[in-house]
Amino acid sequence: MQTHFSLEQLKDPVTAEAERILRACVHCGFCTATCPTFVLNGDELDSPRGRIYLIKDMLEKNRPADPLTVKHLDRCLSCLACMTVCPSGVNYRHLIDRARSHIEKTFQRPWQDRLLRTLLGAILPYPQRFRFALGAARLAEPLRGVLPRLGRSGERLAAMLGLAPRMLSTPRSEPLEAIAAPAAVARVALLSGCVQSVLRPDINQAAARLLAKLGIAVLSPNGEGCCGALRYHLGQEERALRQARHNIDLWNAEIERGGVSAILVTASGCGSMVKDYGYLLRNDKSYAAKAARISALTEDVTEFLAKQKLPPPSQSLRVRVAYHSACSLQHGQKIEVEPRALLRQAGFELCEIPEGHLCCGSAGTYNILEPEIAGKLRDRKIANIEKTASHLIATGNIGCLTQIASGTRIPVLHTIELLDFAYGGPRLFALQQHPD
Secondary structure (H helix, E strand, O other): OOOOOOOOHHHOHHHHHHHHHHHHOOOOOHHHHHOHHHHHHOOHHHOHHHHHHHHHHHHHOOOOOOHHHHHHHHOOOOOOHHHHHOOOOOOHHHHHHHHHHHHHHHOOOOHHHHHHHHHHHHHOOOHHHHHHHHHHHHHHHHHOOOHHHHOHHHHHHHHHHHHOOOOOOOOOOOOHHHOOOOOOOEEEEEOOOOHHHHHOOHHHHHHHHHHHHOOEEEEOOOOOOOOOHHHHHOOOHHHHHHHHHHHHHHHHHHHHOOOOOEEEEOOHHHHHHHOOHHHHOOOOOOOHHHHHHHHHHEEEHHHHHOOOOOOOOOOOOOOEEEEEOOHHHHOOOOOOHHHHHHHHHOOOEEEEOOOOOOOOOOOOOHHHHOHHHHHHHHHHHHHHHHOOOOOEEEEOOHHHHHHHHOOOOOOEEEHHHHHHHHOOOOOOHHHOOOOO
16 A cells, blocks of 8 residues: 655654554455454445555544544454455554544544543443442443433443343452462463453453462462553553553563463453553563563463363363354464364364354444444354354353353353363353253
8 A cells, every 4th residue: 555654754653653554455355354344334434444544544644533534443343353364464453553542632522422431441440440330230220221212322321231240240259379279380370350350250260270270370460450451442542551561560570570481361352452562562661671571471371271281171061162262362362273172172062153253243342332233243143153053152252251141041151161160160050951
């Protein structure tokens, strides 16, 4: 793609990087076939190629974002399926992130939109605030049917209420370190996360139990916070990077003490973000090296387990499991083989989901901000899952788990929960109807 940035513009390393990404695009259109919004809408501006043109025009002219550009960039899920099929290696991820930051700085959204985005950024990354908000959501549930009559803002609020669980898991009363690994041969840090720690704290408990059986001790540094992904994809770049720096400092302190050999993540959306710390802070002289170190040590929990010597499963069931590969795992981290291999090794019958490359519509806060498109993608995903006649659904991301569970009665579990059970962990409620 030909670009026309001025020499003055290219002195800015962020703009220079955007220009490099833009120039890699050859307009081939392979990305359109895998883009969920283009598949649904058939609008070129709702495809990666169309959005690239919008971004190019906006950044090249160094102009404020306009409503048309904002509309179509907001509709992007950042699923990154386009990057998986792109023959030219266009780093669309970093380009759309740059555009979102520019929108946040130059575009005045309607006050209702600004308020909702501010609330999402101020609540979701903080477990105590999020837990309180979920309690309020349960009280507001009777209003869910009325809210869509209030227009777009009402539809978003209704979508938010629809995602709120009726009951919350009991918060864990003991630290993960209490799940002892006898004669530990290694120690890893396990990201606590924000949303997942409230909605499903049992996921990290399952990971810690399985790791302990392998002689791997788990720690969760005191004071660790949100990885920054939620704020970053809302365009709140500086606040997101402050959260990243905070975690980098904590993890580096543990590394310096000889405490951890890896940083494991059970929420693939968070893992994709942490693995990108090195890039995001590459121009920060104080953090560039430390951030790159953290990114290099970060692994999805299935990525890590695939390299371990697992014993034969102690219990297994003839259960058909539909494996939903989260976008942040298959496209963001390029991890596809490991989770599937681990589930098969554990004795589960794995079913591949038709159109498995298409997003389920979760995408962080997307299912709140763009509920109509998110709902269509969720229903499409569930319809494809039902074709497999599976007993269970497994996935590696809390956002996908919540999104899919909101539209089906098929139990949705995290991959690590099934693995924990197969290797001697407590029996899962979702498996009660499948006796040994």
